[in-house]
Amino acid sequence: MLDLQALEKRIASRGADMVMVSDRVLTTKSAAWSLHGIRAEVVFIRNDGWTLGVTKDLAGSAYGLYPSLWEAWLELPTCRARPIIKYLAVDPAAARDYLWRREVMIECPECETVFKAEEIFYRCDPFPSYGAECTACGYMITESEWLVVKVLGENPETKGGK
Numbered sequence: 166m167l168d169l170q171a172l173e174k175r176i177a178s179r180g181a182d183m184v185m186v187s188d189r190v191l192t193t194k195s196a197a198w199s200l201h202g203i204r205a206e207v208v209f210i211r212n213d214g215w216t217l218g219v220t221k222d223l224a225g226s227a228y229g230l231y232p233s234l235w236e237a238w239l240e241l242p243t244c245r246a247r248p249i250i251k252y253l254a255v256d257p258a259a260a261r262d263y264l265w266r267r268e269v270m271i272e273c274p275e276c277e278t279v280f281k282a283e284e285i286f287y288r289c290d291p292f293p294s295y296g297a298e299c300t301a302c303g304y305m306i307t308e309s310e311w312l313v314v315k316v317l318g319e320n321p322e323t324k325g326g327k
């Protein structure tokens with residue numbers, strides 16, 4: 166069990182253990198400020214007591230590093246820890262964290278136009294989702310008509326947990 170009150174005090178006096186300065190790049194609090202001019206606005210608290218500060222802009226990315234391990238979060242300078250579930254209420258997009266995604270070229274069954282689309286497997290869904298609107302004729306292509314011509318790139322566990 167985390168001692169959230171002690172962590173609140175530690176964060177209030179020393180800041181977070183690490184600060185995210187760009188997508189997936191973490192550094193110390195002092196380097197974040199002196200080298201990047203970044204000060205944390207939100208701090209996530211992991212279930213082992215490790216803390217990560219981040220600006221509001223990047224908070225979704227920080228959340229995506231350990232979606233199943235965050236225990237609490239707080240906003241600076243208030244330093245009042247709240248359960249992580251409350252964070253998902255203010256940033257629902259963060260809950261749409263995905264296991265893998267890939268870019269493909271698909272062919273429209275109506276007009277045979279080939280265009281770029283994305284397959285994505287959200288962590289909270291039972292299966293990957295396929296769906297795209299043809300860029301030429303507007304036809305909605307669903308899974309049963311999903312005709313992959315070419316795979317452009319795969320991106321497994323891009324924002325996965327541990």
Ligand SMILES: [Zn+2]
Pocket residue numbers: 273274275276277278299300301302303304
């Ligand atoms: Zn079409």
